Amino acid sequence: MAIIPYTVDSFTGFSKSVVEEENAENLVCPSEEVESANTTFRTHSSFQYANLVVEKNTKKQRLPSDPEKLGFGRYFSNHMIDVDWDAKEGWFAPHIKPFQNFSIHPAAKVLHYAQTIFEGLKAYHGVDGKIRVFRPELNMERMRRTARRATLPDFNTREALLLIDELIRIDADMVPKTDKASLYIRPMLFATDQHLGIGESMQAKWACFTAITGSYFNYDRGIRLLADPEMVRSWKGGVGQYKMGCNYAPTIFVGKLVSRIMAAMQGCDQAMWLSGEDRLVTEAGAMNLFMLWTNEENELELITPPTDSGLLLPGITRQSVVELAREWDLMKVSETNFTMDQLVRAVQEQRVHEFFVSGTAANVGPVSEILYCDKERGVKENLVIPTMSSKMQLVKRLNKTLSDIHYGRIEKKEWQRIVELN
Amino acid sequence: MPAILSRVAPRTFTVGSRLMASAARLETVPREEIHKEYDRKKTFYHKDLEIHLANPEQLKTKPLDPTKLKFGHTYADYMMTCDWDATSGWHHPKIEPIGELKIHPGAKVLHYASELFEGMKAYRGVDNKIRMFRPEMNMARMKRTAIRAALPDFDSEEMINVLTEMLRLDQEWVPNSDVCSLYMRPTLIGTDPTLGVGCATEAKMFVITGPVGAYYSTGFQPVSLLADSRFIRAFPGGVGAYKMGCNYAPTIWVGKEAASKNCQQVLWLYGENEDLTEVGTMNIFLFWKNEEGDMELITPPLHRGLILPGVTRDSLLELGREWGEYKVTERTLNMQEVKKALAEKRLYEMFGSGTACVVSPVGKILYHNKVTDEYEELHIPTMSSKHGVMQKFYNTINDIQYGRLIKDGWMRDI
Numbered sequence: 001m002a003i004i005p006y007t008v009d010s011f012t013g014f015s016k017s018v019v020e021e022e023n024a025e026n027l028v029c030p031s032e033e034v035e036s037a038n039t040t041f042r043t044h045s046s047f048q049y050a051n052l053v054v055e056k057n058t059k060k061q062r063l064p065s066d067p068e069k070l071g072f073g074r075y076f077s078n079h080m081i082d083v084d085w086d087a088k089e090g091w092f093a094p095h096i097k098p099f100q101n102f103s104i105h106p107a108a109k110v111l112h113y114a115q116t117i118f119e120g121l122k123a124y125h126g127v128d129g130k131i132r133v134f135r136p137e138l139n140m141e142r143m144r145r146t147a148r149r150a151t152l153p154d155f156n157t158r159e160a161l162l163l164i165d166e167l168i169r170i171d172a173d174m175v176p177k178t179d180k181a182s183l184y185i186r187p188m189l190f191a192t193d194q195h196l197g198i199g200e201s202m203q204a205k206w207a208c209f210t211a212i213t214g215s216y217f218n219y220d221r222g223i224r225l226l227a228d229p230e231m232v233r234s235w236k237g238g239v240g241q242y243k244m245g246c247n248y249a250p251t252i253f254v255g256k257l258v259s260r261i262m263a264a265m266q267g268c269d270q271a272m273w274l275s276g277e278d279r280l281v282t283e284a285g286a287m288n289l290f291m292l293w294t295n296e297e298n299e300l301e302l303i304t305p306p307t308d309s310g311l312l313l314p315g316i317t318r319q320s321v322v323e324l325a326r327e328w329d330l331m332k333v334s335e336t337n338f339t340m341d342q343l344v345r346a347v348q349e350q351r352v353h354e355f356f357v358s359g360t361a362a363n364v365g366p367v368s369e370i371l372y373c374d375k376e377r378g379v380k381e382n383l384v385i386p387t388m389s390s391k392m393q394l395v396k397r398l399n400k401t402l403s404d405i406h407y408g409r410i411e412k413k414e415w416q417r418i419v420e421l422n
Numbered sequence: 423m424p425a426i427l428s429r430v431a432p433r434t435f436t437v438g439s440r441l442m443a444s445a446a447r448l449e450t451v452p453r454e455e456i457h458k459e460y461d462r463k464k465t466f467y468h469k470d471l472e473i474h475l476a477n478p479e480q481l482k483t484k485p486l487d488p489t490k491l492k493f494g495h496t497y498a499d500y501m502m503t504c505d506w507d508a509t510s511g512w513h514h515p516k517i518e519p520i521g522e523l524k525i526h527p528g529a530k531v532l533h534y535a536s537e538l539f540e541g542m543k544a545y546r547g548v549d550n551k552i553r554m555f556r557p558e559m560n561m562a563r564m565k566r567t568a569i570r571a572a573l574p575d576f577d578s579e580e581m582i583n584v585l586t587e588m589l590r591l592d593q594e595w596v597p598n599s600d601v602c603s604l605y606m607r608p609t610l611i612g613t614d615p616t617l618g619v620g621c622a623t624e625a626k627m628f629v630i631t632g633p634v635g636a637y638y639s640t641g642f643q644p645v646s647l648l649a650d651s652r653f654i655r656a657f658p659g660g661v662g663a664y665k666m667g668c669n670y671a672p673t674i675w676v677g678k679e680a681a682s683k684n685c686q687q688v689l690w691l692y693g694e695n696e697d698l699t700e701v702g703t704m705n706i707f708l709f710w711k712n713e714e715g716d717m718e719l720i721t722p723p724l725h726r727g728l729i730l731p732g733v734t735r736d737s738l739l740e741l742g743r744e745w746g747e748y749k750v751t752e753r754t755l756n757m758q759e760v761k762k763a764l765a766e767k768r769l770y771e772m773f774g775s776g777t778a779c780v781v782s783p784v785g786k787i788l789y790h791n792k793v794t795d796e797y798e799e800l801h802i803p804t805m806s807s808k809h810g811v812m813q814k815f816y817n818t819i820n821d822i823q824y825g826r827l828i829k830d831g832w833m834r835d836i
Contacts, residue, residue, distance in 0.1 A: 002472045073528070073617035080527060102532075103522040106501055106630045107494065111523075111611055114535035114667035115674070120617075151674045184617065190532055196494025196607060196632070198670055198703060200678060209527050211617060232659025237652055239672040246668030248534035248619050250661040252572040256621055286619055361617075 044090035046156035047083045047206065049163055054170070057098035063174075063212070070181050070214045072361070077171045077183075077210035081163050084192075085153045087202040094163055096170060099209060105194040109201045115191035116245040117146045120360045121316070122213070123168050123183040123419065125175045126408030131168060131419040133185070134360075134406055136161055138316045143187060146242040151200045152189050160187070161417070164208060168419045176212055179407045184213040184361070190245075213361065222368025222388050223357060225272040225284050226258045227340060229374055233273040233283060233311075240282075240311045247313075248286070255285070262371065270357070272370060275311050279340035279374070282311045284367070287359035288318035291338070292331070292394050294351040300331040302394070303338055317358040320415070321398055330392075340372060347383045354387040356395045363402055366395045458577070465577035466504045466512035466627070468584050473591070474518040476500070484633075488597035491635035493605065493778060498595035502588055502629040505613075506574045508621075515584050517591060520630060528615030530622050536612030537667040538567045541777045542733070543603040544589050544631075544836070546596045547825025552589055553833040554606075555823050557582050559733040564608060567664040572621045573610050581608070582834065585629065589836045592631060600824045601636035605777075637779040644785025644805050645774070647689035647701055648680035649757065651792055655690040655700060656728045662699075663727045670703070677702075683797075685788050687774070692728055696757040696792075699728045704774030704782060705735035708755065709748070709811045711768040717748040719811065720755055734775040737832070738815050748811075757789065764800055770807040781816045 043051075057078045064070060076099055083094040109115045119139045124132050140157040147154055164185060168175065175183045187208040191201030231254045233247070234240025240247060254271050262269040270285030282305050283289060295301045302325050307314040325333045346352045355367040366387040373380050387395060404410040460467065481499050485491055497520055504515035530536035542560045546552055561578035568575055585606065589596065596604040608629045612622030653676045655669065656662020662669060673688065680688045687702035698706055699722055712718045719742050724731050742750040763769040774782040783804040788797055804812065821827035 073615075076528060076615070099527070101524040101526055104525050105522050106520065106609070106628050107497065107607075111531060111537055111609060112539050112607070112667055113670035113674070114537060115671050116532055116535060118533050149675055150671060151678060186528075186533075186617065188527075188532060196605075197492070198674065198677075200674060207527060211528070213617075230659055232657060235654055235657035235660065237654035238657065244671055245533055245535035246671040249536055249571060249666055249668040252534065252536065252619060252621060253570055255619065256572055 042089045042092055046154070046159050047085075047091040047094045047163070049094070049159050049166070051093040052163065052166065053093055053095050054166075055095065055097040056170070059098075060173075068180070068214065070176060070212045072213045073184065073211045075174070075212040077167070077174050079167060079170050080209040081167050081187075081207055083163075083206040085204045085206065091153070091155070096163075096167055102205070102207075104192065107194045107196050109191035109193045109195075112196065113191075113198055114244070114246040114249065115150060115152065115201055116188065117143065117150050117152060117190070117243055118186060118188040118245065119143045119243060121185045121187075122360055122406070123175050123185060123210070124179075124406040124408075125177045125182075127179070128408050130408055131172060131175050131421065132406065132408055132416040133164070133168070133419060134417075135316050135320065135415050136164060136185075136417050138319065139187070142243060142314065142316075143189070146244055147189055149239060149242045150244050152191060152204050155206065160206075165417075165419050167208060167210065169421060171210060172419075172421055174210065174212060179403065181212060181214045182406070184211050186210065222366045222385075223270060223284075224262060224369045224371065225270050225367055226262055227272040227274055227281075227370055227372045229274045229279055229376065231257075231271050231273065232275070233271075234275070236310060238310070241307060241313060243313060251286070274340060275309075280309075280311075280337050281305060281340065281343060282309075283313070284357045285359075286313075287357040287362055287365075288312065288315040289355070289357050289367070290318075290321060290364075291343070291352060292354040292390070292392065293346050294353070295332075296342075301334055302331050303334045303336055305337050306335040309337070315358060315360075317360055317363065317402070320402065321358050321364065324398065324401060325394075340374070343370075344372065344381070344383065347385065352385055353392055354390045354394050355385045356387060356398075364395055364398045462511035462513075464511070464575065465580050466506075466515045466584075468515070468580050468587070470514040471584055471587060472514050472516045473587070474516060476519040480519045484594060488599055488602040488633050489635045489639060491597075491602070491633050493634050494632065497630055497632040498592040498604065500588055500591050500631075502584055502627075504627040506625040506627070507614075508623040512574070512576065515627075517584075517588055523626070523628070525613065526615040528617060530612035530614060530616065533617075534612070534619055535666070535668040535671070536571065536573065536622050537609065538564065538571050538573065538665055539607060539609045539667065540564045540665060542606045542608075543634075543777060543823075544596050544606060545603045545823045545825075546598055547823075548600060549825050550598075551825060552593060552596050552836040553823070553825060554582075554585070554589070554836070556733050556737065556832050557585065557834055559736065560608075563665060563731060563733075564610070567666055568610055570661055570664045571610075571666050573612060573625050576627070586834075586836050588629060588631065593836070595631065595633055597633050597635075599636075600820070601639075603634055603823070604631050605634045606631045634778075642783050642805065644783045644802075645686040645702075646684060646786040646788060647687050647784055648683055648685040648788050648790075649689040649691055649696075650679075650790035651691040651693075651696045652790070653679075653688065653690075654692060655688075656692070658726055658728070660727070663724065663730060665730060669730075673703075683788055685786075689787060691757065698722060698755050698757070698760070700730065701774040701782075701784070704776035704779075705729065705732040707735075707738065707771075707773050707775055707781075707812075708760070708769065709771040709807070709809060710763050711770075712749075717809075719748055719750045721752055722754055723752040732775060732777075734777060734780060734819070737819060738775055738781075741815065741818055760787075761789075761800065764802070769802065770809050771804045771812050772802045773804060773812045775815075780819045781812050783812060
């Protein structure tokens with residue numbers, strides 16, 4: 001044991017992942033202005049884009065020219081949005097500042113009681129050179145619903161979108177100029193109150209940063225899922241339909257188990273979450289799921305579990321797939337529950353044509369196998385789904401259409417928010 | 423330096439007293455715990471501890487009247503931190519002046535609630551000795567939770583030794599009062615910045631402490647509970663039995679609902695039969711005459727994974743069984759049974775148990791009847807009970823914690 005007396009340098013940083021904070025001198029606006037912005041513009045209903053203070057980062061990271069080497073979330077943006085809130089004063093002026101570590105009090109509620117929520121959305125560099133964000137207003141509205149459930153402060157969707165636009169504009173050269181990658185945007189809101197009592201936080205922080213993302217999954221083999229009713233993600237009366245951090249922590253260990261169980265097989269392993277005695281199919285990993293099948297009434301049907309059960313997250317990609325499929329009108333589209341029994345029978349009778357997951361990171365990803373293990377019922381079988389060889393090629397078509405909309409190859413204005421560049 | 427040393431008891435830093443302290447510990451620690459190979463993949467070590475002393479200006483003024491201190495509002499001078507990464511394991515633990523943590527915006531804790539904690543207390547006894555109450559129970563639970571949360575494991579005794587060191591430094595923060603204590607909050611968070619939901623490759627253990635005042639400054643205050651099975655705390659296959667941060671966030675909104683109906687706490691029900699599971703963040707106990715006519719103390723069982731195995735819960739069960747004055751049972755209990763017993767005047771006491779308050783009497787339940795969709799008020803006669811079961815638990819635990827009563831193996835001397 002070493003006892004180190006106090007010296008000026010003895011109080012050092014903490015995390016290995018500390019970002020160097022060397023940009024403080026690179027303020028674009030004079031610091032007096034920052035201060036006045038901090039004290040003058042406090043608003044209760046929402047932070048305001050008009051009050052934005054920007055501190056430019058003069059350092060730029062060097063990015064690999066080969067888009068294949070960008071990885072998922074390996075390169076963080078040069079800037080971030082940081083807005084503070086407190087119950088008395090309301091929202092403070094938003095800041096865009098060089099990407100840096102947060103300073104968080106060790107008693108902050110977020111570190112103890114998981115009072116944190118987030119969103120995930122993406123910006124794409126289009127074939128016409130324009131940057132498009134995919135349906136961001138849906139993310140912001142979901143974030144606000146989640147904030148209410150998490151007893152965190154509300155804000156205005158439009159103001160948040162203007163801030164995100166600005167962040168993308170400032171880091172525009174971070175948006176990969178390829179249709180194989182995109183800029184992932186991660187807004188977050190968490191409780192910073194320094195009191196350990198469990199309760200509503202009197203202080204909070206809204207922040208947003210971005211990171212370059214390549215492809216999340218390798219789709220060549222299809223995704224394999226493990227369905228085991230002992231692994232439970234959400235329950236009626238819980239918060240499964242909200243994007244709260246607390247829904248994710250318990251799944252990490254399950255993900256570890258899944259990869260251990262399925263280590264013998266190759267491919268992307270995810271848990272398929274079942275619910276209740278009926279073994280309702282709900283989600284896979286952190287994604288929604290779809291099945292294209294010939295149902296018991298002999299109709300061709302695209303089916304996905306409904307969101308009104310409160311058990312699953314209402315995904316933006318999920319909603320987009322449902323809307324596109326209804327537009328195309330090639331089959332019946334239903335938001336209805338289906339059970340493992342129905343799925344097993346349909347696979348045996350060769351009525352399942354395609355099975356796929358949807359999410360912002362994954363887009364739509366084909367599922368090739370589902371390993372169903374149900375100890376209680378003594379079931380263990382591997383369901384092989386012919387998604388990859390399906391004649392209808394719905395997954396491929398959805399992927400192409402979504403990607404065309406993302407990268408501006410086809411126009412669907414209400415789904416594409418264009419970030420005007422200076 | 424002398425000024426600082428006089429504040430923090432110089433005796434702590436001499437080798438002699440250190441050896442004596444560890445020798446004293448050897449008697450209580452099982453042998454296999456002592457002789458272990460040095461492996462930082464498995465744990466951090468007390469012997470690697472670095473203490474960074476505060477400069478005099480960093481030391482805070484201690485509150486004049488500790489009995490008035492609210493929970494979690496005042497913190498002592500020092501905190502402990504220890505980093506971990508998947509490649510090299512645990513780094514050296516540090517005790518340093520309390521200060522803000524630098525956390526990467528992408529850190530797992532901020533997004534996926536990769537976090538867990540413990541709550542435990544140190545007490546200044548009537549003999550002026552400082553003691554921790556059953557710390558090995560908290561550490562065992564913390565280790566179990568760490569595995570479930572996919573965060574790194576560590577050795578209980580190493581951690582307790584580090585906590586002991588913290589208490590030596592901050593000993594003046596342990597209030598000199600038999601209604602106050604020093605609350606200790608060990609916390610473990612995932613810190614690596616990765617956007618994928620997966621195992622943390624970097625983590626940080628930290629401990630902060632703070633004095634807390636009297637929970638009952640004007641005698642027991644019975645609480646009102648909102649019992650509404652439309653809200654749940656935990657479910658089978660979930661993590662209700664672990665002290666993970668994620669169990670708490672969803673309860674805050676429900677707590678607000680309860681407050682809007684003039685209830686201080688939520689009585690968490692589970693399932694079709696509306697089984698009682700927990701109250702607020704406490705375990706629940708009921709003292710009644712059962713249908714067979716036996717006097718019985720009941721608390722719900724742990725096996726379904728819906729209930730946090732509380733240290734106070736365990737202590738009350740052990741004391742109750744030791745006394746042998748009534749039957750002590752761990753079994754599932756539902757709202758219909760409670761209502762029936764109340765109607766038949768067989769229910770005498772209902773109380774919560776937890777580290778913060780030891781016991782907390784229940785005076786009223788506002789029950790949402792799911793069939794009629796109406797609220798029913800159930801009055802629980804805890805405060806007028808002649809049996810004094812809760813009161814005896816409270817007195818006994820307090821006596822043990824403040825050194826008026828010896829219970830072998832429960833108190834750890836500093």
